[in-house]
Amino acid sequence: MMQNMTITEFLAQHLQGEHSAALTAMLSDIAHAVKQIAVVIDAGAIAGNMGSLATESVQGVNVHGEVQKTLDVLTNDIFVEAIQKSGYVAGMVSEEVVDPIKSMVKNGQYLLCFDPLDGSSNVNVNISVGTIFSVLKAPNSQPELADFLQAGTEQICGGYALYGTSTMLVFTTGDGVNGFTLDKKTNTFLLTHPQMQIPQNTTEFAINMSNYRFWQEPVQRYVDECLQGTEGERDKDFNMRWVASMVAEVHRILVRGGIFMYPSDAKARMGKLRLMYEANPMSFIVEQAGGGSSTGLQRVLEVSPTGIHQRVPIMLGSKNEIDRIASYHQKKSKRK
Known part of the structure; x- marks a missing residue:
């Protein structure tokens, strides 16, 4: 059955074409980051991760003027480090950082835009939060700010992680939407929501x-x-x-x-x-x-x-x- 196959098996079977190798590697890096973030979020108050960084100074306020939570910074650092392991990312844009982040990779082919911790105002009340990401083609291996300014139609991949009653990773590469749930016993993402569809009508x-x-x-x-x-x-x-x-x-x-x-x-x-x-x-x-x-x-x-x-x-x-x-x-x- 396709359902409950691992994310590695899914990517090997379903990603085809010029982006298949890169996306497989990048999504593997993202899955690794999501697992790390899930652990940090689960630790919560036990690890002292639930507070805000800003006190009487402007430190701890992000580019949007929003007070950063400790988890905002932790999750950003986890994501930035993990996504560079594949060697395909030339540059990144994060909600938590003013300017584009230059990758340590020399010949990266893709750009990554991400919000490391969406809904972070909810962390202290134990309501679901997430991570959102978008993959774009890099015009060159040394991207400038203008290179990121591509319309959404140019996306190669879009996805999110949900940290709730279970940890999920949901994404599309332009061929439908599939959702994977983290099996904590094996530390593996399994396909649990194949070909997700939204009803055209709702109440x-x-x-x-x-x-x-x-x-x-x-x-x-x-x-x-x-x-x-x-x-x-x-x-x-x-x-x-x-x-x-x-x-x-x-x-x-x-x-x-x-x-x-x-x-x-x-x-x-x-x-x-x-x-x-x-x-x-x-x-x-x-x-x-x-x-x-x-x-x-x-x-x-x-x-x-x-x-x-x-x-x-x-x-x-x-x-x-x-x-x-x-x-x-x-x-x-x-x-x-």
Whole structure:
């Protein structure tokens, strides 16, 4: 059976073409990093990993002005070290570092963009967190900042790790989405979720309702329809979810459907989430699983990046719902 085969066996059977050797090696490095990160997260308060780094100074604040957790730095260091072992990565971009990270590899062929610990605000309350990554082709072996600014359509691989009730690694190379669960007895990732698919319709939505007063009219309209349930024009009841961890939200959508929204609003006109290492890889995964992803006015994967830490509004998940909310944005744009 294909299910429960090891990740090594899966990669050997399913990766073909010019990127097969490199992706196999890089994904093996990523799997190794995820195992290490899972151990560090599991140790939690026992190892003193749960606090924040910032005190009275600006130290411990990342490029986005966010207070770094101890685990943010630990997971970043683990990922940077592990991903260079294969010898294919020419340079990296991390949420936790201002400038691109130069690899020690001399002839790397690929670029890696990653968020080492998505949802880190949840670590102290023991809610699921994750790692997100995106692989791009390197134009040369000594990449400059501009080389990273590729649209999401150029991704070779996108994936995430989920550290929850079990540790999972989910990724796509453009041929469907597959999920692997870490067997802690053998320290091996096994294929447990082959060819994941998102239902086109759903009755679940995830959004931070505390921002309602700041949203644009299309988002308010969509959420109002969901809240009205069977008494409204949608004629069905919806459930609302919010974990404040993109990995956890997207994983739930992959398993049972739904949509996740972090739109632009009066507070964050450019959106909240980062394009290169959050929105792009997650949109790649969602589209490969039959879902949709939009800024409201365009496909996320077609956004032209202007900076490695660029923010972008995003709505992704069950395709029919994403198409509906995108149509509301487009109607408003036409009226203007």
